Each structure stands twice: as C-alpha cells, then as structure tokens.
Amino acid sequence: MKSFRGWSLAQRCIAAATLTCLCLAASAQGFALLGQAAPDFALRSFSGTNVRLSEDRGDVVVLTFWGSQCDVCRKQLDMLDRSFTTYRSAGLHMYGISVDDDAAHARQFVAAHKLGSVMLEDPAKDVARLYGIDNLPTTVLIDRGGIIRYVYRDFGPRDEVLYLKQLRELLNE
Numbered sequence: 001m002k003s004f005r006g007w008s009l010a011q012r013c014i015a016a017a018t019l020t021c022l023c024l025a026a027s028a029q030g031f032a033l034l035g036q037a038a039p040d041f042a043l044r045s046f047s048g049t050n051v052r053l054s055e056d057r058g059d060v061v062v063l064t065f066w067g068s069q070c071d072v073c074r075k076q077l078d079m080l081d082r083s084f085t086t087y088r089s090a091g092l093h094m095y096g097i098s099v100d101d102d103a104a105h106a107r108q109f110v111a112a113h114k115l116g117s118v119m120l121e122d123p124a125k126d127v128a129r130l131y132g133i134d135n136l137p138t139t140v141l142i143d144r145g146g147i148i149r150y151v152y153r154d155f156g157p158r159d160e161v162l163y164l165k166q167l168r169e170l171l172n173e
Contacts, residue, residue, distance in 0.1 A: 032132055034151055038063075038142045041127045043097065043120040046110045051095065051120055054146075059091040060170045061142040065122075065133045067100050068109035073137040076155040080139070081115045083167060088116075090171045091144070095120050099128045099136065139163070143170050 033039070038061070042052040053061065064080055066073035077096055084094040094117035100106035103123055110119045122128055131140065141150040141163075150166050152159055 033140075033148045036148055037146050038140070038148050039130045041130060043095075043122055043127060046098075046107060046119045046121060049118075051118060056093045057146050058144055059093050060144055060167070062092065062094045062117075062139060062167070063097060063131070063142070064095070064137055064139040065097045065099055065128055065131070067098065067136050068102075068105040069100075070136045072155055074109075074113070076137045076139070077113065077115060077117075079155075079160055081117050083164060084117045087167065087171055092167070092171060094118070097122050097127060099125050099133065141166060141170060144173060 038053060040052065040054045042050055044050055062080065062084070064073075064076065066077060080094060080096075084092060088094075096115065096117055096119045098106040098110075098119065099122055100109075103121065106121065120127075131138075135153045137152075137155050139152040139155065140148055143149045149170060150163075152163060155163075
C-alpha cells in the first residue's frame with residue numbers, strides 16, 4: 001500500500017472527500033427520519049405560548065434537543081442562537097426542545113440564558129421519542145418543504161462550519 005505522501009493532489013482530495021462523507025453518514029447513522037417528512041408536534045414554550053411545527057411550513061426550521069445539565073448543549077445553544085439572530089429575517093425558525101427530567105432546572109436555564117430562539121418544554125419526552133433522540137445535543141435541520149435534511153448528534157467545533165454551510169444552503173433554496 002502506498003503511503004499518503006506518495007499520493008497525487010487529486011488522490012488526496014478524493015480521499016478527504018470520501019472520509020468527510022463517511023463521517024457525515026456515521027454521525028447521522030441510525031437517524032431513521034433523515035430524508036423523511038418531519039413529524040408534526042405541538043409543544044408549550046417556556047414563555048407560555050404553544051408552537052406547532054406544521055405552522056412553519058415554507059420556512060427552514062432548526063430543532064435542537066438539549067438538557068440543562070449538558071455542557072455541550074449550552075455551548076451549542078449559544079452558537080445556534082447567534083445563527084438564528086443572523087438568519088431569522090431569511091425565514092429561519094429555531095426551537096430548543098428541553099428533555100430535562102427536572103422542569104425547574106430547565107426553567108432556570110432558560111431564565112438565565114436570554115436566547116432569541118423559542119425554547120420548548122417536552123416534559124414527557126414525547127417529541128424526543130417521535131424523533132428518535134438518543135443523544136444530547138441532537139440538532140435537526142428541516143427544509144422549507146418539511147423534510148429532515150441534516151442531523152447533528154453531539155456538536156463539536158468542526159460541526160459549526162458545516163452547520164452554517166448547510167443552513168445557508170437550505171435558506172437559499
């Protein structure tokens with residue numbers, strides 16, 4: 001087998017692209033709803049209003065499932081909120097869905113973090129089950145037609161660049 005150093009630039013690019021595709025597939029692997037219509041739901045926000053996903057058809061929607069005790073979730077919510085502030089005028093809706101076991105912790109978190117996106121309560125975890133969420137944070141990007149296009153499980157520094165690229169792509173469609 002040739003060492004990587006002996007590969008041409010084209011071979012290196014193909015290898016890098018293949019690895020990226022495999023990593024993306026692995027990160028969304030097991031997410032049965034990818035490419036499917038996003039299941040509709042209605043949840044109450046922490047501010048007391050009700051939100052129904054189907055009312056946002058025609059706009060791009062980001063759902064992020066989080067817990068108040070999850071440090072990665074906190075960092076991710078801050079980054080997502082910055083993107084929401086930037087792109088909401090382009091037709092972006094963003095919902096943070098709390099799957100906390102302790103509703104008081106979730107309320108304290110929301111009160112302490114003044115986020116522009118709408119924060120929703122899923123106390124029975126019905127919506128989390130509907131979406132097959134088994135990891136926090138999990139972020140779901142839904143296109144204007146209501147189809148789940150991208151899924152992020154966990155959220156690292158490299159994911160932010162890819163997320164913004166894919167979000168812009170959906171907003172431009």
